[in-house]
Amino acid sequence: MGRYILTSKMKILTLAVMVLIFVLAFISSIIVGQTPISVVQAIDSFLNYNEAVTEHVVVLKDRLPRAVIGAVIGACLAIAGALMQALTKNPLASPSIFGINTGAIFFVVVGIVFFSVSSLQYLMWFAFLGATIAAIFVYFLGSIGRDGLTPIKILLAGAAISALFQSYTQAILVMNEAGLQDVLFWLAGSISGRTLDMLLPVLPFMIISIITALFMGKAINLLITGDDIAKGMGQKVWLVKVVMGVIVVFLAGSSVAVVGAVGFIGLVIPHIARAFTGNDYRWLLPFAAVLGAVLLLLADVVARLLIMPQEVPIGVMTAIIGAPFFIYIAKRGVTKL
Amino acid sequence: MKKYVTWQHPKEHMSFQIETKTVLILLGLCISLFLALILGPSLGNKLLSPLEVVRTIAGVSTGGNDFIVMNSRLPRTLVSILTGAALGLSGLILQGVIRNPLAAPDIIGVTGGSSVAAVAFITYLSGTLSLFYLPLAAVSGGIIVSVFIYMMSWKNGVTPIRLILIGIGVSAVMSAGTTFMLVLSPSASAGQAYLWLTGSVYGASWEDVRTVAIVILVITPLVLLFSRSLNAQQFGDEVASGLGVKVEFHRMALLLFSVILAGVAVSAAGAIGFVGLIAPHIARALIGRQFAGLILSSALVGGLLVFSADLVARTVFYPIDIPAGVFTAGIGAPFFLYLLFKNRHQF
Numbered sequence: 001m002g003r004y005i006l007t008s009k010m011k012i013l014t015l016a017v018m019v020l021i022f023v024l025a026f027i028s029s030i031i032v033g034q035t036p037i038s039v040v041q042a043i044d045s046f047l048n049y050n051e052a053v054t055e056h057v058v059v060l061k062d063r064l065p066r067a068v069i070g071a072v073i074g075a076c077l078a079i080a081g082a083l084m085q086a087l088t089k090n091p092l093a094s095p096s097i098f099g100i101n102t103g104a105i106f107f108v109v110v111g112i113v114f115f116s117v118s119s120l121q122y123l124m125w126f127a128f129l130g131a132t133i134a135a136i137f138v139y140f141l142g143s144i145g146r147d148g149l150t151p152i153k154i155l156l157a158g159a160a161i162s163a164l165f166q167s168y169t170q171a172i173l174v175m176n177e178a179g180l181q182d183v184l185f186w187l188a189g190s191i192s193g194r195t196l197d198m199l200l201p202v203l204p205f206m207i208i209s210i211i212t213a214l215f216m217g218k219a220i221n222l223l224i225t226g227d228d229i230a231k232g233m234g235q236k237v238w239l240v241k242v243v244m245g246v247i248v249v250f251l252a253g254s255s256v257a258v259v260g261a262v263g264f265i266g267l268v269i270p271h272i273a274r275a276f277t278g279n280d281y282r283w284l285l286p287f288a289a290v291l292g293a294v295l296l297l298l299a300d301v302v303a304r305l306l307i308m309p310q311e312v313p314i315g316v317m318t319a320i321i322g323a324p325f326f327i328y329i330a331k332r333g334v335t336k337l
Numbered sequence: 338m339k340k341y342v343t344w345q346h347p348k349e350h351m352s353f354q355i356e357t358k359t360v361l362i363l364l365g366l367c368i369s370l371f372l373a374l375i376l377g378p379s380l381g382n383k384l385l386s387p388l389e390v391v392r393t394i395a396g397v398s399t400g401g402n403d404f405i406v407m408n409s410r411l412p413r414t415l416v417s418i419l420t421g422a423a424l425g426l427s428g429l430i431l432q433g434v435i436r437n438p439l440a441a442p443d444i445i446g447v448t449g450g451s452s453v454a455a456v457a458f459i460t461y462l463s464g465t466l467s468l469f470y471l472p473l474a475a476v477s478g479g480i481i482v483s484v485f486i487y488m489m490s491w492k493n494g495v496t497p498i499r500l501i502l503i504g505i506g507v508s509a510v511m512s513a514g515t516t517f518m519l520v521l522s523p524s525a526s527a528g529q530a531y532l533w534l535t536g537s538v539y540g541a542s543w544e545d546v547r548t549v550a551i552v553i554l555v556i557t558p559l560v561l562l563f564s565r566s567l568n569a570q571q572f573g574d575e576v577a578s579g580l581g582v583k584v585e586f587h588r589m590a591l592l593l594f595s596v597i598l599a600g601v602a603v604s605a606a607g608a609i610g611f612v613g614l615i616a617p618h619i620a621r622a623l624i625g626r627q628f629a630g631l632i633l634s635s636a637l638v639g640g641l642l643v644f645s646a647d648l649v650a651r652t653v654f655y656p657i658d659i660p661a662g663v664f665t666a667g668i669g670a671p672f673f674l675y676l677l678f679k680n681r682h683q684f
Contacts, residue, residue, distance in 0.1 A: 097505075141674065145681030152498055153681065156439060159505050160673045163444070167610060167666030170535045174660055188516040263509065313520055319513035326506035327489055330499065 006276060011283050014276055018290045022071070025297040029067040030059060033304045037063070065196045070300050070314075071293040072199065073191065073255045074265055076206050078292025079213050080251040081266020082273070082285055083244045086220050088142070090151045091271070091329050095131075095252035096263030098154070099161035103134025104256035105187060106165040112183065113176050121201040124257040130165075131253035135245060137161050189262040189315020191300055202254035209247045210289065216243070217282030224279065262315045264322020265292055271325070295321075359630040362623050366637035370418065373644045377414030378406045380652055416541035417647040417661065418640035419549040420602040421612055425639020426553075427598035428613025429620065429631055430560060433567045434591050437497040438676055441614035442599035445504030446486055447479050448610075449511030451603035454478020456515050460522050472548050476600030482507060483596050536609030536662025538647050545605040552601045556594050557636065563591055564628040571626070609646075609662040611669020612639050618676070 006014060031037045035058050042063075045056035077095060084093035095101050107130030111117040117126070138161050142154025173183060219240050222230045230237050255262065273287035296314070299321060303312040340357040378394075379385045385393075385402055392398035393406040424442065431440040431447075442448045458466075458474040486507050490499040566587045569577040574584050599613065616639035617631065623638075624630045647661040 092502075096509075141677060144678065147682070152502075153677070155502060155505070156677055157674075159444065160670065160677055163610070163666075163673065164670035167663070167670050171659075171663040171667060174535050174663060175657065188520050307521075310521055312517060316513045316517045316520075319509055323506050323510040323513075326509070327503050330502040330506060331489065331492060 011277060015283075015286060015290065018287070018294065022290050022294050022297075025294045025301070026067050026071060029070060029297045029301055030063045032301050033058075033063065034309055061195075062192070065194055065199075066191055066300065067297060068196060069194050069199055069258060070191045070296045072203075072206060073259050073262065074269075074292040074294070074296030075210065075289040076251040076255050076292075077262065077265040077296075078269035078273075078288040079210055079285060080248045080255075081268075082270040082281070082288045083213060083220075083248050084266065085270050086224050086281060087241060087244050087248070088139075088149065088151075088154055089224065090154060092151070092155060092267065092326065094264065094266035095248070095255075096261065097162075097267060097326070098138050098158035099134045099165060100131045100138070100248070100252045101256050101261050101263065102162045102165040102169070103137075104128075104130040104253050105261055106130055106169045107133075108257060109169050109172055109183065113172055120198050120257060124202050124205075124254055127257035128249060128253040131249045131256070134161050134165065135249055139245075186260040188313035189260040189318070190313050191259050191262075191296075192311060192314075194258060198258055202257060205250045205254050209250045212243065213247050214285050214289075216240070217280075217285055220244070220281040221279075224281075260315060262296070262318050264318045264326070265296060267329075268322050268325045269295060271329070353629070355630060356624070356627070359624045359627070359634075363630065363633055363637070366634060366641070369641060370637055373418065373641060374414060377417075377644060377648060378410035380648060381405070381410060382655060412543050412546050413538050413541045413647070414644065415546045416549065416605055417538045417643045419546065419553060420538065420606040420609060421616070421639040421641065421643030422636035423549060423553055423598040423602040423639070424609060424612040424643070425616030425620070425635040425637075426557065426560065426632065427595045427602070428615075428639075429617040429628075429635040430567075430591050430595040430598075431613070432617050433570065433628060434588050434595070435497045435500055436571065436573075437501065438618070438680060439614070439673065440497070440501065441611065442479075442595065443608060443610050443613060444508075444673075445483075445501055446507040446511060447483050447504075447596055447599050448603055448608050448613075449508045449515075450482025451475040451479040451600040452608050453482075453511050453514045453518075455604055456518050460518050469544070472552075472601050472604035475604035476597050479596040479600035479603070480593070482511065483592060487592070535660040536607040536665070537658075537660030538606045538643070539651075539658050539660070541605070549601050549605050552597060553636070556598060557632065560591070560594055560632050561629060563587060564632055567591070567628040568626075606643075607660070607662065609643060610666040611672065612642050612665050614676075615665075615669055615672055616642055618672075 027039065027042075030042050031039060035055065037055050037059060041055045042059050045053070045059040049060060050056050081094040084095065084098065085091060087093070088098075104127040107126040108123050111123050111126035117123050138154060138157045139149075141157035141161070143149045145153065147153075169187075219235065222233055222235050223237065223240055227237050230240075252266075269288050269292045270284065273284050273291055277283035277287050296318070299317040300314050303314055303317045306312050341354050342357055342360055344353045375387045375390055379387050379390045383402075383405060385406070389398060389402060390406060393402050394411065427447075428441045431442060431445070432438060435445075452475075454477060455471060455475040457478075458471055462470075462474075486500065486504050487495065489503045489507075490496070492499070566577070566582045569580045569582045570584065570587070572580075577584050602609070617635045619638045619642075620631050620634040624634055642665065643661055646664040650659040650661050650664055
């Protein structure tokens with residue numbers, strides 16, 4: 001996919017254009033929906049908020065949280081996916097495919113059902129724990145055997161871990177039918193009905209992770225040339241890998257805690273970003289962050305419009321967009337990145 | 338020296354040779370299955386003596402337990418055995434054709450296709466069409482999805498790994514589809530559908546028994562006819578064609594059988610996971626690699642597996658009726674990881 005690599009100046013320009021698209025997507029996320037809202041009304045609701053005006057309430061209580069959460073989660077998942085693809089040298093790597101999402105979900109459901117935890121402040125730790133366990137499992141299962149880490153083995157390990165956690169989650173939910181409907185919507189992945197308060201506890205983790213990731217571009221560029229070369233150049237390979245792993249767990253775990261299972265963003269976005277930047281992670285990561293936010297915002301807008309007055313869960317939307325992409329890459333061959 | 342039982346047709350050019358051990362194991366499995374048939378209806382909230390069960394089934398009892406045995410426990414036992422058999426056989430065929438020990442109808446997306454079609458049928462069409470057509474819907478869904486997977490995996494032929502990878506991708510879309518319908522349907526039916534998706538033989542009826550039984554009785558002999566082809570295919574496509582196997586045609590036919598079996602099982606009991614993966618492995622551990630024996634034993638083992646899962650699920654946790662699929666998945670997923678570990682040098 002390296003045909004369209006741009007010069008540095010062009011990259012800055014393209015990134016600027018993408019930020020502009022992001023702003024447009026953000027605005028459309030606020031104004032489009034079952035209750036259409038004009039831009040003037042939206043600005044008005046920020047400046048002179050009046051609880052008696054329906055549009056104002058809709059903007060501040062529903063649309064704005066939704067847009068902010070969508071943008072943040074999109075960026076987080078895209079960066080997590082990009083890091084995983086570098087870490088495992090596998091073009092199909094992403095939090096959903098490698099079972100990290102399902103691991104986090106299982107532990108969150110355990111937290112809700114067995115420990116009656118309801119506050120996100122604590123649930124996010126369950127999500128982190130689940131994401132960590134799944135990530136460690138998949139990485140080691142993918143690395144055992146004569147040839148070390150191979151793309152196929154880690155994919156199968158991911159599918160198996162996914163299936164494992166999914167079936168245990170199902171078991172718990174079936175045995176505790178009460179509240180299934182609530183959890184089900186969350187399980188399907190949704191960014192509606194979330195308040196900004198829900199984002200607050202995880203936000204510090206997300207911001208620190210994203211900033212750290214953005215500063216690691218150079219180190220990652222060295223890492224993907226191969227462990228031996230990186231070592232020869234004086235890089236502490238294990239340290240870079242561990243930091244990347246921790247970032248992935250924080251980003252994916254906190255995303256799951258807030259919105260549930262939203263798959264495929266982490267898979268698709270890094271490839272689109274790569275089309276602009278090549279495999280240069282100094283550029284790829286910021287591109288991925290912006291593009292991830294744009295994709296999730298747009299997917300959410302479309303999800304509102306498709307079957308009004310109901311909504312398609314956002315996780316279903318991203319699966320419909322992402323799975324053909326997965327199939328395309330699987331067909332092309334997973335050995336080349 | 339292995340001992341064999343040989344049978345030769347007096348006039349035609351036809352013969353069978355089966356290891357004595359295989360015959361004994363098959364016999365043992367049949368006896369266990371027969372015991373299961375008596376044991377299943379006798380265990381439950383109200384305990385019945387096995388003799389009473391036999392009498393009720395034969396129709397010579399006082400009639401007091403007719404309802405429990407004939408309307409509830411017997412069909413449930415039969416459906417669990419039959420769907421297990423269908424899944425075990427379906428998995429065996431897939432593993433044989435794809436030549437990969439990790440293949441199973443639920444892992445490569447066939448069950449997912451059947452589930453989507455079945456859930457769609459229940460949600461949107463059950464008002465207008467009779468449930469009689471549900472198996473048809475499930476089988477068609479499975480066929481459409483597997484044809485799609487097969488076509489997508491085609492690039493100068495189909496490699497097993499590509500088939501599995503693309504199956505994983507397609508599975509994701511299918512589960513998104515089912516989730517979509519579940520989330521949008523009213524709460525009560527969502528709970529039911531979710532239960533059903535996990536795989537349960539709760540509320541099995543005689544119609545289910547009949548449908549699955551007919552499909553198994555028709556397809557098993559057909560698969561047996563292909564057992565030599567399956568044996569040859571294990572050596573790779575080139576060797577198999579050299580031995581006179583029409584590889585692509587046989588592969589298509591066998592995959593079709595596998596999909597039909599999985600689809601019918603899904604329509605009767607939902608997506609009972611991992612039976613298609615485990616049953617063939619247990620069968621292989623019992624009788625080795627000859628497909629003729631494997632076909633029968635995979636079916637028998639599959640039946641026993643789902644039967645035991647359902648028996649534990651409905652008796653140990655009484656009065657909660659846990660879906661059998663929870664147990665099969667709980668055992669099956671770790672088993673999958675074990676298989677991955679065991680075959681770690683292959684991939």
